[in-house]
Amino acid sequence: MSTLAQEATVAAVSIVASAAAHRYLYLRLVKDVTSSARLRSAGGATAVALTVLVPTGVLAAQYANPTRIAWLAWPAFVWVALAVYLLMTLVALEIPARLTARALRRRTGTGPAIPAQAPRAPVVQQSQSVVAPIMGAPNPRPAQDPPRMVDRRLVLARSVALLATGTAVATTGYGFHRGLGAPDVKVVPVALRRLHPSLDGMRITMASDLHLGPFFGRAHTARMVRMINNTSPDIVAIVGDLSDGTAGDLAAHAAPLTRLSSTHGTFFVTGNHDYRHDVDAWIATLADFRVTTLRNTRTLIKHRGGAIDLAGVTDITGEQNRDTPDYDRALGDRDASHPVVLLAHQPVQVHEAARHKVDLQLSGHTHGGAFFPGNLLVPLTQPLTAGLATIDHTQLYVSRGVGASLPPIRVGTPPDITVIELRRQ
Secondary structure, X not given: OOHHHHHHHHHHHHHHHHHHHHHHHHHHHHXXXXXXXXXXHHHHHHHHHHHHHHHHHHHHHHHOOOOOOHHHHHHHHHHHHHHHHHHHHHHHHHHHHHXXXXXXXXXXXXXXXXXXXXXXXXXXXXXXXXXXXXXXXXOOOOOOOOOOEEEHHHHHHHHHXXXXXXXXXXXXXXXHHHHHOOOEEEEEEEEEOOOOHHHOOOEEEEEOOOOEOOOOOHHHHHHHHHHHHOOOOOEEEEEXXXXXXXXXXXXXXXXXXXXXXXXXXXXXXXXXXXXXXXXXXXXXXXXXXXXXXXXXXXXXXXXXXXXXXXXXXXXXXXXXXXXXXXXXXXXXXXXXXXXXXXXXXOHHHHHHHHHOOOOEEEEOOOXXXXXXXXXXXXXXOOOOOOEEEEEOOEEEXXXXXXXXXXXXXXXXXXXXXXXXXXXXX
């Protein structure tokens, strides 16, 4: 299947899924909670509009100039995030709500309604009721109609809708606050075999997944640069997914990278998002910003009398762009007397790294799952969601990244800049 056909299939599936999700939201948040024809019509029209907004916003964010479509991307992805948590909360409440409704039907029989509290009828004195007809006075007001009835199931449906809406709004608001806020700075000691004593304490500060685009721009990059410089790094590693747009559109937003300061320089490897646009243009732009791309290559870092090999391979997605990761080229014929650190965007690349006896691989890509339940899905495709682990005798560290893809929210998986502190084993 061609790339165009794959994208068309994904778009069609996305539209169908969007329509199904919005139909369910309409039923639970509109139809179940009101009998007003006017409100139901307005809710249905809103559901149709949102069904169209979601795929339109996603496509625009991926293929349009990110600096010009923020007006569309923001409402689309705020709603995507809100809808995700609305759906999760409503689905979680579905069974309890149904059981409660069934219990109400059993308790009330065929009449699920209960009397609503009505105002008392005015008290008429007995003397007035007798004299009035004789004096020709008007008859007293008739007794009021029977008390208004309230459907218990309607109260239940409205309670569920309010609970789901409140939960979704609070969670989404927190998610945007955390996702767009400053990343955490973590220091992670990693012991390496064959590390020269003079290299004990060497610092590699890594950042991944900047995702420059409609949500993250120049201010985001500048903040990240300040935070990295404050860690006093010996090496800076940017582990893929720099942008969600072209170098022509977003170079100005990446320009603060020129202010990165370290003993041995800044190094970059490509991520899957970097291949959505002209990756060669981005690599040339980064070179202007004094960032070295390790494109299936390595460099020897000499530090205080010791040395390590710093290697980098292209992302797996490069296979579709004649930029296949080449581990033999990046890692072959090296001096085995000192350790090798590999930069590779996706954690799953650790299996090839292990076959080439890499000591430590630094990766990103997962965002730590970004937001629940994403953290539960990452293990289906990657060997590690976040943190440090040893796989086939190769240590793997996965950063949660400093940016976020779409939508840009973080729930339970805060963004991070990680200082890898090399220690002698």
